[in-house]
Amino acid sequence: MSERLSNRPPGPTQEQIDEIARRFLTTTEMVAEARRKLHPHSWDFVAGGSETEATLARNRLALDLWALRPRVLCDVLQESIDTSSSLLGIKLRIPVIFAPVGGMTMLDPKGALGPVRAAAQFGTMTFISSVTEPDIDVAALEADGRLVLQLYIRGDADWVDAYVERALKVGCRAICFTVDTDAYSRRERNQLNRFFQQTPLVTGGRTGVMSAAGREHQERFNWKDIERIRKKFDLPVIIKGIATAEDAKIAVEHGVAVVYVSNHGGRQLDHGQGTLEVLPEVVAAVNGQAEIMIDGGFVRGTDILKALALGAKAVGLGKLQAWALAAGGEAGMGLLLHLLEEEITKDMMLMGLTKLTQVDRSVLAPAQPHTWPTALSAFPHLDRFR
Ligand SMILES: Cc1cc2nc3c(=O)[nH]c(=O)nc-3n(C[C@H](O)[C@H](O)[C@H](O)COP(=O)(O)O)c2cc1C
Numbered sequence: 001m002s003e004r005l006s007n008r009p010p011g012p013t014q015e016q017i018d019e020i021a022r023r024f025l026t027t028t029e030m031v032a033e034a035r036r037k038l039h040p041h042s043w044d045f046v047a048g049g050s051e052t053e054a055t056l057a058r059n060r061l062a063l064d065l066w067a068l069r070p071r072v073l074c075d076v077l078q079e080s081i082d083t084s085s086s087l088l089g090i091k092l093r094i095p096v097i098f099a100p101v102g103g104m105t106m107l108d109p110k111g112a113l114g115p116v117r118a119a120a121q122f123g124t125m126t127f128i129s130s131v132t133e134p135d136i137d138v139a140a141l142e143a144d145g146r147l148v149l150q151l152y153i154r155g156d157a158d159w160v161d162a163y164v165e166r167a168l169k170v171g172c173r174a175i176c177f178t179v180d181t182d183a184y185s186r187r188e189r190n191q192l193n194r195f196f197q198q199t200p201l202v203t204g205g206r207t208g209v210m211s212a213a214g215r216e217h218q219e220r221f222n223w224k225d226i227e228r229i230r231k232k233f234d235l236p237v238i239i240k241g242i243a244t245a246e247d248a249k250i251a252v253e254h255g256v257a258v259v260y261v262s263n264h265g266g267r268q269l270d271h272g273q274g275t276l277e278v279l280p281e282v283v284a285a286v287n288g289q290a291e292i293m294i295d296g297g298f299v300r301g302t303d304i305l306k307a308l309a310l311g312a313k314a315v316g317l318g319k320l321q322a323w324a325l326a327a328g329g330e331a332g333m334g335l336l337l338h339l340l341e342e343e344i345t346k347d348m349m350l351m352g353l354t355k356l357t358q359v360d361r362s363v364l365a366p367a368q369p370h371t372w373p374t375a376l377s378a379f380p381h382l383d384r385f386r
Pocket residue numbers: 045046047059099100101102103129130131150178209240262263264265266267295296297298316317318319320322
């Protein structure tokens with residue numbers, strides 16, 4: 001597959017881009033199309049969480065527990081609305097980043113190439129998982145410098161160093177270590193579907209996250225390794241999977257550039273807190289000494305504004321990215337970013353805001369949840385597509 005992808009397959013034509021934009025006026029339609037198109041077992045793999053799926057539900061619940069406080073008569077000419085933010089010194093047209101997603105050839109034959117290209121063209125960023133196609137060498141050619149390598153540890157220090165050197169060589173902006181996967185969780189949907197027996201996710205002979213080979217290196221990976229890598233390489237380090245103030249503080253002490261608040265979209269430890277619930281304590285612990293990113297349940301413009309209001313610089317998309325890719329391929333990824341930009345712009349206008357620096361805690365008020373939280377509860381009209 002890497003070889004096939006290394007010949008830089010063409011991107012979508014303008015006709016295809018227009019066609020996708022006509023087909024999907026809303027993200028709801030993209031999710032519905034992904035559900036229609038994907039094999040039910042693949043759908044479950046993407047949409048599901050671990051064990052009881054409490055963490056997954058709490059990600060959504062944490063978002064629903066805040067309401068927005070609109071201000072009016074603020075002179076919010078649409079052309080003057082600035083939705084941009086930045087991370088690692090890179091300007092982001094909207095504060096939305098594609099989170100690392102493994103095994104993306106299950107969603108689109110070009111794997112992560114669609115997200116990488118769409119993010120570069122639009123003006124945001126992609127984290128590419130070390131367990132997806134294509135290789136970073138291929139992805140970097142399409143990324144316009146807007147790429148971060150997310151690495152699962154499957155070898156010793158020499159193995160890790162060789163990977164970091166490769167990331168440096170191809171121009172990745174940072175290296176991201178995902179640290180919430182010391183055990184591969186029990187994802188009951190996949191087990192009930194016998195998903196891994198029938199559909200191996202490991203492609204091209206590379207070691208997937210669910211492969212046992214080399215897992216002991218991930219299990220033993222610790223803060224001393226972070227310290228070693230930080231000292232040895234001139235490449236910003238991102239730790240993904242921080243879920244407590246205690247670990248955020250240790251990350252800062254280790255000179256981490258970005259503290260990435262995440263619980264893997266509820267796919268790892270079950271009965272954890274929602275990420276937005278954890279964000280304020282992390283922000284306090286980091287105390288301005290690192291940038292903060294978050295993911296977990298974010299699918300709407302209003303969700304993104306809530307994260308910013310509580311101190312995040314940018315928001316990662318996992319499941320929504322996967323669904324848009326399955327629904328519309330590379331053109332779908334571009335459309336997803338445009339739809340979110342439109343949501344954010346309109347939400348800002350309706351809140352009386354013209355720049356994201358105006359978004360702070362004062363725009364939020366505690367609220368009662370209005371619906372039962374699930375991975376799909378932010379898409380209340382999905383039932384029409386059954
Ligand atoms: C299908 C799928 C595969 C994923 N693979 C990875 C991965 O390879 N590496 C990683 O760090 N996180 C991975 N994640 C987690 C995402 O990066 C992200 O933390 C999570 O999906 C965010 O929650 P959300 O799906 O509610 O947006 C994956 C998520 C999904 C849905």
